[in-house]
Amino acid sequence: MIPVLGYEGQTVAVLGLGRSGLATARALIAGGATPLCWDDSVEARERAQAEGFACADLSRDASWEGVAALITSPGIPHLYPEPNRHIAKAWEMGVPVDNDIGLFFRSYAAQGWGEFDTPPRVIAVTGSNGKSTTSALIHHILKVAGRPTQLAGNIGRGVLDIAPAQDGEVVVLELSSYQTDLARALTPDIAVFTNLSPDHLDRHGGMGGYFAAKRRLFSEGGPERAVIGVDEPEGRSLANQMGEGPADDRVIRVSAERKLGGAGWSVCVRKGFLSEMRKGRQVAAIDLRAVRGLPGAHNHQNACCAYAATRALGIAPRLIEEAFASFEGLPHRSQIVAEIGGVTYVNDSKATNVDSAEKALLAFDNIRWIAGGLGKEGGIEALKGALGHVRKAYLIGFSARDFALQIGDLPYEICETMEAAVARAAEEAEAGDTVLLAPAAASFDQYPNFEKRGEAFMAAVARLGE
Incomplete structure (x- = not known):
């Protein structure tokens, strides 16, 4: 568990008592805060009360007395297609609204990190399609390379449910637009954008709002490195905004449709062959055609993103290729x-x-x-x-x-x-x-x-x- 920092001795409201909501309540207690829980479902409230959590109807003004923040579950709409009534009440009462992702990024780093030889890192992956496979593949590569790693977020465990960091660990987070849209802190070391296609448009008020939610992962925290799929205009725009010039290797451009040149750092796949390009020269290549766990062009794009993210950590191409060969894929995805x-x-x-x-x-x-x-x-x-x-x-x-x-x-x-x-x-x-x-x-x-x-x-x- 990651104890939530910054709310010691304060009351924090928790809206939505599913997996992430209950994990948030536990992490708040671990950090010295008092959670005040609510869910419109009677069954969900009963589960929370059985665990010892206090519940209060957040539609009542009296429930907000002394509340320092509202932490809402990602699945609850906060703005479109219309604001949730409890979130609207928080706005009215002047109470800051956040989610568990924001709490994670403000709480993950701990005092004990000063004793580590290698600081822990966070890789966060977003995009319309492929983010689950990309996240799982990054996690798999790290394990093959012998790096301590945990997988969480929209896949695996809730972000506050993971174990505290250990020396040299890499946490891999899959983040949906629901999670990035509201988080008040988003500071990954490496951020990955796979692609963009229309989805969840009612939740984000259209395509522009959907892209804006994804873009926050890059704009809010300024990752050390940004891996960006550039096969759509939005990705090309984002890569341009993050880079300071053609040779800026803090941005790694990824394509599954064409060869990428130029003076920067890129990873692309053509006819089943992945190529890593640095300063206009190919520095590594992997044949993906026989990788059983990654069939098709869409999985080749996922492979490019995972390759780029792990190369940014200094993992050798040989180890990445070995990990590709042993990756079995994810259930329900090709x-x-x-x-x-x-x-x-x-x-x-x-x-x-x-x-x-x-x-x-x-x-x-x-x-x-x-x-x-x-x-x-x-x-x-x-x-x-x-x-x-x-x-x-x-x-x-x-x-x-x-x-x-x-x-x-x-x-x-x-x-x-x-x-x-x-x-x-x-x-x-x-x-x-x-x-x-x-x-x-x-x-x-x-x-x-x-x-x-x-x-x-x-x-x-x-x-x-x-």
């Missing part, structure tokens, strides 16, 4: 779950939007595509250009019939359920085909989250061999 009769079954349940689904569709050949769920604004018409490798679509969930109208002349079958879709795809698949779950939709019509949807796919595949 996860190869079985090979039956020459047919490969791939679980990419995390592909909940058009952009991530497109990347999955371009990563494999001879695809029998399972898609559908609770469709997002705009549907999947933007995917028409990525369907060249798809032999047939098997559509499930609430938006199945809408998706059928948006895929042009592609053969399809409306299967409704995951079990039916897997069975029909397996029945029609031939050796060399890939049965790919890449829903391009949210899961909430049939499953509580994308993980449960992916587990349902894997269970259906497992039954094929029975």
Whole structure:
């Protein structure tokens, strides 16, 4: 646990009592503060009270007496599409609003660090797609290199739940736009921006607000090094803002689409080969084509970002290449779950939007595509250009019939359920085909989250061999 600093002897309100909220309450107590908890869910309040935390209705003015700050869970909207009523009350009462990420950055460094030979470091990763894989890959590289490391944030453990730092440790944080948007302190040593595509636009008031939330990771704390994907205009703009000139190697530019030149530091991939460029010269290269845990161009971009971040720590290319070869990937993200009769079954349940689904569709050949769920604004018409490798679509969930109208002349079958879709795809698949779950939709019509949807796919595949 990371004890929260700066609130000793004070009362701090905690809004939202899920995983991060309860971890925040515990960390506040460890730092000498008194948490005052609230959640609109009766069940959540009962869990907090069972743990000994005091709860008070934050809609009442009297509850705010003596409150030094409000710490809100990242999932609670604070501004768009409309302010949460409790956060609006904090504004009215003049109480500063923060989240657990802000508390982490103000509390992680401790007095004992003066005795360390190598100061601990923090790598923070954000972006629309690939941030989970990039974070996990960085963590894996560090372990292979023998560096003490912890993985937290939007993946793994909550940021305040991790153990206090040890000599030379590197903490890797995956941070969503919900987490970066409100944190009052954001001071990573290395910040990584993978890419940007439309997502969560209602929460951020549009694309500009969404990018602004991501950009805060770089603008608020001024990281020592910035690894920035430059395949979108926003990334190129951010890299330009962070650099002081063409040769400024504090910015490492990353591309999965083209060769990057110039006098600076860059990492790019072309035709499956990763190249590190310094001062206009190639200084290292890795063949990614046979790396089973990183299939497709989108994972090659993740590899570039992880490579750049760990090279910024001084890890040798040889060790990074060794780590790539042993990386197994993450569950529900281009996860190869079985090979039956020459047919490969791939679980990419995390592909909940058009952009991530497109990347999955371009990563494999001879695809029998399972898609559908609770469709997002705009549907999947933007995917028409990525369907060249798809032999047939098997559509499930609430938006199945809408998706059928948006895929042009592609053969399809409306299967409704995951079990039916897997069975029909397996029945029609031939050796060399890939049965790919890449829903391009949210899961909430049939499953509580994308993980449960992916587990349902894997269970259906497992039954094929029975």
